[in-house]
Amino acid sequence: xxxxxxxxxxxxxxxxxxxxxxxxxxxxxxxxxxxxxxxxxxxxxxxxxxxxxxxxxxxxxxxxxxxxxxxxxxxxxxxxxxxxxxxxxxxxxxxxxxxxxxxxxxxxxxxxxxxxxxxxxxxxxxxxxxxxxxxxxxxxxxx
Numbered sequence: 001x002x003x004x005x006x007x008x009x010x011x012x013x014x015x016x017x018x019x020x021x022x023x024x025x026x027x028x029x030x031x032x033x034x035x036x037x038x039x040x041x042x043x044x045x046x047x048x049x050x051x052x053x054x055x056x057x058x059x060x061x062x063x064x065x066x067x068x069x070x071x072x073x074x075x076x077x078x079x080x081x082x083x084x085x086x087x088x089x090x091x092x093x094x095x096x097x098x099x100x101x102x103x104x105x106x107x108x109x110x111x112x113x114x115x116x117x118x119x120x121x122x123x124x125x126x127x128x129x130x131x132x133x134x135x136x137x138x139x140x141x142x143x
Contacts, residue, residue, distance in 0.1 A: 012045065
């Protein structure tokens with residue numbers, strides 16, 4: 001299985017769980033690459049079946065592996081840490097808790113935001129604190 005081959009049937013048969021995330025402010029690698037790969041995988045396997053073992057998350061305000069200064073109005077956008085991604089995967093593998101979102105925290109912990117499983121987006125509920133993840137629902141579609 002090559003990293004650019006969207007046929008993930010061998011991974012599914014092997015029982016793997018896979019979380020892919022892509023930084024939306026990455027100037028080096030276009031997010032469309034990850035979106036296209038995921039969508040092609042869905043075309044091959046089927047959306048329902050791929051959801052059993054592969055999740056894609058698109059992270060606003062994150063540069064190539066780091067927070068992107070100025071993208072969200074400050075150099076302090078909420079982005080998940082590597083440890084948080086790993087915890088999400090461990091919970092999925094060991095507890096069978098498939099992730100539909102991850103809560104991202106700003107470095108100073110003043111802002112939290114849900115990062116939703118693709119194709120959902122975090123939508124603001126309105127009239128609540130914009131800096132709290134609880135003020136958002138994962139809904140709608142990326143497109």
